Amino acid sequence: MEEKEAMAIGVCAVADRSTIPAMFWAGVRSRAGRTIFRQKDFGIWRAVRWEELGQAVRETAMGLAALGLEPGEVVSILANTSQEWVVADLGALCAGGVVNGIYPTDAAAQVEYLVNDSGTAHMFVEDDEQLDKVLEVRERLPKLRKIIVFDMDGLHELDDPQVLSLAKLRELGRAHDAAHPGDWERRLGARRPEDLAILVYTSGTTGKPKGAMISHRNILATCAAYQASFPQDERDERMAFLPLCHIAERVGGEYHALYTGAVLNFVENPETVPENVREISPTVFTAVPRVWEKFYSAVMIGLKEAGRFQQRAYQLAIGVGMRQARLREQRKPVPAGLALAFWLARALALNNVRRAIGVHRARILVTGAAPISPDLVRWYMALGLEMVEVWGQTESCGAVTGNPRGAVLPGSIGPMMPPSEVKVSADGELLVRGPGVFMGYLNQPDKTAETLKEGWLHTGDVGKVDAQGYFFITDRMKDIIITAGGKNITPSEFENQLKFSPYITDAVVVGEKRPYLVALVMIDHENVERYAQDNAIPFSNFASLCRRPEVQALVQAEIDRVNKHFARVEQVKKFRLIEQKLTAEDEELTPTMKLKRKLVNEKYRDLIESMYVDAARGIG
């Protein structure tokens, strides 16, 4: 009965953009011959055309159909960002499935939880490494039927009835397609706009991760809103490198590109991002603050090694850039003299800086997913670039506020992006209503009820709005620290200022019910190492580098610098360095390499206590 209805809708859905399969297939039909992807293959960027992608997706979808995937069943993907990820995603969606992305940095136990919680029927894995994780726990994955591997290197000898390669799946798909005419069309129309499309598990600072349910309508409405605010088209080049499990890259990168025809350029691996960006020089570039911080530090460090003339030229040029960025920020006209000076500044130095990063062609830089220091935004603006900060979360299917092009206000997340509505609640929380607001958490009606009240999404972010409608985030509601003195502190303000230092990657300010604030600091290994080398500070491994008094002094100087901008009670009195070099596999870091506040608070309790020992003694 329901199937018949779905079929009927399917026929008309193909012509419109009401579901992802419909939108995608419309793109395949209208953009044949155009490039949609580029991915490096043996050192050469290889382009994939729309019709090739269409073919791969159809075969994958039909392969899943051959494996017995029913519309509405969940398919998980455990892989790094790559074109295969997108093929698997679209293949599963076009077969009528629901897709759940799993971070390739997750451990086997986490994979087990996510596969079971989502009720995954089939899953895609990147390679032998990811496969081993699944095989390790497969006895405890009763619902999992098949595992499909992208890259079979080292696995050709494997004879396991549960495992097959993507190539084999596509082969099954071709046979299925030939034997079942009409199945492809039927499946393409199997899902309705309000149906569940993807699951995005939120990193869950408290308790187990929660699977946010995002519908086709959520995604397509968000794509339309992005297109209204930040239009892009087939001529645009984008980088695809953030995890596709994350809503930012999934919707803002993958789906928005498929929606508009912009080209997705997949980086080789997370370490090659800077080189790949220079090679591609994207025209539209979305990234998280950490990436922007990295680029900035690289320029600062490079400058230190440059000649005196170059340093002077940069100082002059960036000064001019800053002056004109300030005027733009204050919405004042730029005098002709300054405009000319800025033209010279660009020719003299700033264009080289832009080229060194790889953003010389960028029409727009979008930053989101975490707060960014306003000074960093100003720096990019001073290079003559347009950097817009956007704000949103998984539960709103991505950005719902954003700085408009030409009217950026650094430090603000911008006005709301229609048709979404954003308002500040009585207790300062930002609430969101609109077509992007998610369907709720999978299997967690209580959590859903806490988050969605009377049609408004309660975001947990505390903020305010100014007379022009620009929103400002002060902090995460649960992150606000109340000191022993009863003072409310928003730690991220301090942390973001601190992260501006090239020597500091991340920091967590602590002080709940404490007499004063302290900080745990994660240094930037590369830059601090270089500092130590340049200043003849002997060290051997990472821990010994952290312990050097000169390095401690270096971080102290950065803390002192930031302290100047804060009132006495808001200042950080002591700090400790995290002496272990953390990687994405470590539980302390989110996949976007941010420190997890709650976890860090618990894991480094002793280190934190050590900063309050004197205080306790003083009282006792």
Added chain:
Amino acid sequence: MSEAGGSDEVILELANVEASYGPVQALRGVSLKVRRGKIVTVLGANGAGKSTILKTISGIIDPRKGQIRFEGEEIQRKDPALVVRRGIGHVPEGREVFPLLTVEENLRMGAYTRSDAAGVAGDIELVYGYFPILKERAKQEAGLLSGGEQQMLAISRALLSRPRLMLMDEPSLGLSPLLTQEIFRIIARINREQGTTILLVEQNANMALEVAEFGYVLEVGRIVMEDSCANLARKEDVQEFYLGMKAEGVRGQRRWKKKKQWR
């Protein structure tokens, strides 16, 4: 009292040493300490910069940056001959014996900087004690010796300068496992009986961790780990990347490598 004999005394110290071969930087800031009377090892893969460390200490390569202090005095950028006179002997990688000289002549070359003939004669007898085969071959050209014998000769030649610090570059290179064991046994004996401090560079991590007391792990020109050898041998990364032990995984085979974390 403990000035000379105290085992905590640092005999050799490298601070922020950088060295390069032309544009290729081999050492990117190495700091390490060797205490008197100990065997210290530097582990690392091919091209990590292990040999460069030794060559920089013995003056064959001048560091671009940083200090090397031997018994408290800076010796970087000094002439290699002077470094030998100061008390550092270098057993180079691949032996490098003088092939056309006899075994005994090779040994005498090692004593080139010394003028006490009686002492030299005594030391030659000493090394014959360690390596009796060398005595049997005393009059043979060194080029005719086997690889193991040449290694013995190279070690002996270095000993002839009565070094207080011996730099050993891959003594196990190209030797059979049995011979490797023997060489290492004697290295330990020399250290014990002569009190010679030894800085040992090895790819054979198993042997090196067994014979040495303290170790450093070098990765592309930088030290990523330092600890007592007993502790190093227990580290997961050392086991996987240097001792060839690895968890097999559920499939009974594994091709992919863990990310190195060095903790």
